[in-house]
Amino acid sequence: MVSGAAFADLLEGHGFDFFAGVPCSLIEDLIAVLEDHPRLPYIAAVREDVAVGLAVGAWFGGKRPAVLMQNSGLGTSLNALASLALMYGIPSLLVVTWRGHGGQDAPEHLLMGAISPSLLELLRVPYRVVGATSLEEDLTWAASEMDARMQPVAIVVPPGIVEAGHAPKASPLASTVRQAALDIESPVPAPPGREPERPLGPPCISRLAALAATVKELGGEALLHANGYVCRESFSLGDRPQNFYMIGSMGLAPAIGLGLALARPRVPVVIADGDGNLLMNLGVLAQVGALRPANFVHCVFDNEVYGSTGNQRSPSRQVRLDRLAAAAGYATVTAVTGADEVGASVRLALGRPGPHFVLVKVTLEEAAVPRIPYTPAALRDRFRASVGSG
Numbered sequence: 001m002v003s004g005a006a007f008a009d010l011l012e013g014h015g016f017d018f019f020a021g022v023p024c025s026l027i028e029d030l031i032a033v034l035e036d037h038p039r040l041p042y043i044a045a046v047r048e049d050v051a052v053g054l055a056v057g058a059w060f061g062g063k064r065p066a067v068l069m070q071n072s073g074l075g076t077s078l079n080a081l082a083s084l085a086l087m088y089g090i091p092s093l094l095v096v097t098w099r100g101h102g103g104q105d106a107p108e109h110l111l112m113g114a115i116s117p118s119l120l121e122l123l124r125v126p127y128r129v130v131g132a133t134s135l136e137e138d139l140t141w142a143a144s145e146m147d148a149r150m151q152p153v154a155i156v157v158p159p160g161i162v163e164a165g166h167a168p169k170a171s172p173l174a175s176t177v178r179q180a181a182l183d184i185e186s187p188v189p190a191p192p193g194r195e196p197e198r199p200l201g202p203p204c205i206s207r208l209a210a211l212a213a214t215v216k217e218l219g220g221e222a223l224l225h226a227n228g229y230v231c232r233e234s235f236s237l238g239d240r241p242q243n244f245y246m247i248g249s250m251g252l253a254p255a256i257g258l259g260l261a262l263a264r265p266r267v268p269v270v271i272a273d274g275d276g277n278l279l280m281n282l283g284v285l286a287q288v289g290a291l292r293p294a295n296f297v298h299c300v301f302d303n304e305v306y307g308s309t310g311n312q313r314s315p316s317r318q319v320r321l322d323r324l325a326a327a328a329g330y331a332t333v334t335a336v337t338g339a340d341e342v343g344a345s346v347r348l349a350l351g352r353p354g355p356h357f358v359l360v361k362v363t364l365e366e367a368a369v370p371r372i373p374y375t376p377a378a379l380r381d382r383f384r385a386s387v388g389s390g
Contacts, residue, residue, distance in 0.1 A: 001163045002132050004029030010136055011066060012040055014143045016093060018058040018263060019043065020051040021068025026097040027162050031068065043262070043291070046283030048073030049080035053252040055092045056085060057259020060244075060384050061267070065259075066093040071100070071116040071156075072109070081123055081152060083248025084256075088376040091146040093139075094125065094154035101158045120154055127154035132161050205339050206365040207301045208233045211272065213342040214299055217350065221268040221297075222260060222387050226253040226277035228308040229366055230301060234272060236369040241386035245372045245379055251280030254288065254298060260387065261293040267387050268295050268350060275302040275316040282324065289329025294353035298325070299346065303362045311364060325357035335359040 007030045011019075019034050020043040034042035045051035048069045055065035069077065074096065085092060099105050100113015120127045126145050130138045138155050146153040205213075211234050215223075220242060225231035227246035235245060246253050254271050261269040278284075278300055288296060304317040326333040331354050334345045342360050349356035372379070 002135055002161060003163045004031070004033040007135070007162060008033045008037060008040060010139055011093075014139050015064045016040070016066045016143075018055065018063035018065040018259075019068060020045045020054040020058075020065065020259070021095070022046075022048050022051060022070065022073055024068070024070035024097040024099070025164065026070070026099065026157060026159055027068065027095065029163050029165070030095075041262070043287075046287050047281070048077040049249075049252065050255045050281060050284055050287060052077050052080040052085055052092075053249070053255025054259035054262075056088070056090045057256040057261070058263040059090050059092065059259075060256070060387060061260045061263025062388070063263045066095055067152075068095045070097050072112050074116060074119050075112065078119070078123070080249050080252060081125070084246075084252060085152050086123065086125070087248060088380045089150040090152070090380065091150050092152045093142055093146060094127075094152050096120075096127075096154050096156050098129070098156050098158045116156070120156075125152055125154050127156055129156045129158060130161060135161070200335055200361055201337055203303070203337050203361040203363045205337070205342070205362060206367070207303060207362040208237070208365070208367045209339055210301055210342050210360045210362050212237050213339045214270075214272065214346050217343055217346040218270065221270050221350070222257070222383075223270045223272060224253050224257045224260075225272045226250070226274045228274060228277070229369070230272050230274050230277075231372060232369045233367050235372055236367065241382045244383040245374075247372065247376060247379075251277050251284075253277060254284045255281070257298075258284070258288055258291065258293065258296065261296045262291065264387055265293070265295055268297070269293075270297045270346075270350075271299060273298060273300045274307075275300060275304060275321060276306045276314050278321060279315055285325055285328035285330075288355050289325075292329065292331070293355055296355040297346065297349045297358070298330070298355065299358045299360060301360050301362050303364050305364060307364075307366055320359070322357060322359040325359075330355050330357040333357045333359075335361070337361045 051067045055067050058065045100109035128138045142153045142155050222242050224244045231245040257269045257271045302316050305311040322333050322335040345358045
């Protein structure tokens with residue numbers, strides 16, 4: 001068997017320097033080592049698809065990421081892998097544990113255990129099933145393959161490969177250690193705040209106008225867009241290399257932005273999100289609130305419908321998303337309805353440590369705008385170069 005410390009050493013030896021994942025008991029010793037490691041940051045993700053998004057953002061920021069998940073998490077991460085990591089061509093190592101291996105496990109693991117290799121094959125993700133004596137060789141293969149193919153590559157870890165119960169548990173200083181490993185500048189955190197509660201009047205601006213007011217405040221900041229009309233309307237206002245346009249992977253723009261913000265703490269990161277996108281992955285609010293990146297501005301353009309699919313109502317009609325962000329621990333939370341308020345809120349957020357949340361209520365109006373004309377690979381390469389990691 002391999003100790004968690006030895007596994008971590010092998011990963012570091014192959015250049016992996018950013019880890020995100022959801023725990024599994026089959027690699028608990030590895031995770032325990034990473035949680036308290038002085039150089040290898042580990043982010044406990046709220047979901048496996050969020051971990052994929054974090055890894056993508058970290059890669060944009062120049063890191064060499066690995067995603068840790070139980071094989072049940074393959075189901076959760078299928079769309080993130082297919083329409084984000086694989087479509088754009090983002091290399092990462094997937095460390096997938098194999099519960100239900102050989103049909104020996106609790107009932108909830110048996111079906112996923114039986115089909116896990118087939119899922120990886122359907123995704124066209126190359127993989128190897130590792131052994132205790134072949135781990136170093138398998139990692140060498142995986143690192144080479146992910147770089148050559150520019151895509152995720154998996155190692156599958158059956159039971160009995162990694163020791164359990166021997167690594168020390170993470171100390172209360174683990175989060176501080178992770179921040180130091182990421183070179184995050186950590187100002188004294190301000191208490192979570194928001195403007196005094198006030199009723200919001202009806203929206204008086206379109207999303208296009210709100211985006212225009214936002215973009216007007218930007219200089220060299222990275223701007224990541226949720227998929228759908230948010231990115232298409234923003235593109236119509238003016239394209240730039242610092243813009244990353246989401247084509248698929250609904251709900252993952254904040255996770256990608258968070259990974260970038262952690263990897264590149266001196267690069268201001270702005271998210272142009274939508275209500276439907278955020279509702280798809282609400283756990284990311286807690287992820288941001290827990291990690292508190294100072295360089296993170298999260299703008300949500302809320303028209304209370306799913307615009308790309310026919311204006312079906314979204315739950316944001318009844319639930320104020322800014323209140324959820326305040327509860328999650330964002331440094332500041334603002335809700336606005338007018339163009340002047342949008343610009344002022346974004347300008348203020350960019351001028352002080354975050355994370356910040358700006359809810360912009362917009363009308364149902366949609367502009368007639370074209371699709372993004374770039375290939376996924378072109379978007380990937382120019383964005384990574386624009387944040388200084390190309």
